[in-house]
Amino acid sequence: MSRKTIITCAVTGAVHTPSMSDYLPVTPEEIAEQSIAAAEAGAAVLHLHARDPKDGRPTPDAAVFDQFVPKIASATNAIINITTGGSTRMTLDERLSYPLLAKPELCSLNVGSMNFAFHKAAKGIKNWKHDWEKPFIEGTEDLIFRNTFVDMKSVLSRLGDAHGTRFEFECYDVGHLYNLAHLVDEGLVKGPLFLQCVLGILGGLSADAENLFLMRSTADRLFGRDGYEFSVLGAGRHQTGLATMGAVMGGHVRVGLEDSLYLGRGKLAQTCASQVTKIRGILEELSLEIATPNEARSILGTKGADKVGF
Incomplete structure (x- = not known):
């Protein structure tokens, strides 16, 4: 069963803004609609952030999450994955x-602090829909995403130990794998580990094939080939190519409008489901089987949809 490929769909995120694409889901209704369609297209895991319905800015507001998460859960069998990353401007308690x-x-759990910059994206936008967007994007040149060891231990204790939540460990660099290995050595994290190799963010490893091999070989040394499951996220135009490489290497894949706004060169993706359909078609052409939500639960060792709070 572990050889089946899990498709994760990251629906909206906290990087892209409404001026970048008219198709980016920002209201609770849009997030729910795109999530449900992505699950129907084959996503076994839905990775979710919230947006302020008025202007699309990232928000940690539980009341906003509550407008779409229960709706998604009632309409799909997909694993609901809630971000603890939020955005660089949120405190840990907010996240x-x-x-x-x-x-x-x-x-999700980012396995370390890092520069997380996407300020160059502002250069290509001429017409801004909202006043908050340009300073939000340009300001990332002088911001750090914070997750110290104390922060990570807090998340692991308050969510993992207290509520049985498991984690998508987001690793943007080789050092993040060593951070995770430290947490494992301290007895704070137990397997099966689910690593998300995030390549292509300024401040982390670039989206080069060699870096994917480096992440894989490093994880093998630290955790043993049978000690973890890994998935691959290629930012922007690297989404399809790196995801395909990762799947061929025995991993899982992540797509969605959080990670790339495009379906192909110069073609905006109108839905997250279109990206799921595209990567699913590629995987099936490669004779890889797509994991159902329940198969993904078995692979990742989650507690089950009947033990959540929504």
Whole structure:
């Protein structure tokens, strides 16, 4: 079963802004609609952020999450994965406000602090829909995403130990794998580990094939080939190519409008489901089997959809 490929769909995120694409889901209704369609297209895991319905800015507001998460859960069997990353402008307590209420099967967890810059994206936008967008994007040149060891231990304790939530460990660099290995050595994290190799963010490893091999070989040394499951996220135009490489190497894949706004060269993706359909078609052409949500639960060792708080 572990050889089946899990498709994760990251629906909206906290990087892209409404001026970048008219198709980016920002309201609770849009996020729910795109999530449900992505699950129907084959995504076994839905990775979710919230947006302020008024202007599309990232928000940690539990009341906003609550407008779409239960709706998605009632309409699909997909694993609901709630971010603990939020955005660079949120405190740890803000980022945990909804996960602690929702007690989901799966949460993302960035395995370290880092420069997380996408300020160059502002150069290509001439018409801004909202006043907050340009300073939000340009300001990332002087911001750090914070997750110290104390922060990570807090998340692991308050969510993992207290509520049985498992984690998508987001690793943007080789050092993040060593951070995770330290947490494993301290007895704070137990397998099966689910690593998300995130390549292509300024401040982390670039989206080069060699870096994917480096992440894979380093994880093998630290955890043993049978000690973890890994998935691959290529930012922007690298989404399809790196995901395909990762799947061929025995990993899982992540797509979605959080990670790339495009379906192909110069063609905006109108839905997350279109990206799921595209990568699913490629994987099936490669004779790889797509994991159902329940198969993904078995692979990742989650507690089950009947033990969540929504």
